[in-house]
Amino acid sequence: MKFLSYLAGLSIAAVSVAALGLPPLNVPLNLVPEYLKLLAMCNNGPPNTYVAVLYAGTNDYATFAFGQCYPYRIDGVLAEMAVFCKAVTCYDNP
Numbered sequence: 594m595k596f597l598s599y600l601a602g603l604s605i606a607a608v609s610v611a612a613l614g615l616p617p618l619n620v621p622l623n624l625v626p627e628y629l630k631l632l633a634m635c636n637n638g639p640p641n642t643y644v645a646v647l648y649a650g651t652n653d654y655a656t657f658a659f660g661q662c663y664p665y666r667i668d669g670v671l672a673e674m675a676v677f678c679k680a681v682t683c684y685d686n687p
């Protein structure tokens with residue numbers, strides 16, 4: 594019976610997410626608007642853009658292109674959220 598309850602809960606969650614038209618996100622609900630903004634910035638940027646970043650405590654948004662490793666910290670301010678729209682590997686992060 595526990596399994597059926599669990600399965601029913603998962604089904605409801607899947608239908609709810611599908612109704613919103615969003616992929617399953619591992620993002621707190623209050624950050625979904627920021628996530629969507631960063632995703633749009635990344636997707637609508639120049640063709641080589643792979644990530645959009647919001648830096649903590651600021652309204653500073655930045656995008657980075659292939660050939661650039663995005664810095665986790667700028668002037669002592671940490672990246673709060675980064676949304677990738679293309680796969681990339683960075684070997685020399687500043």
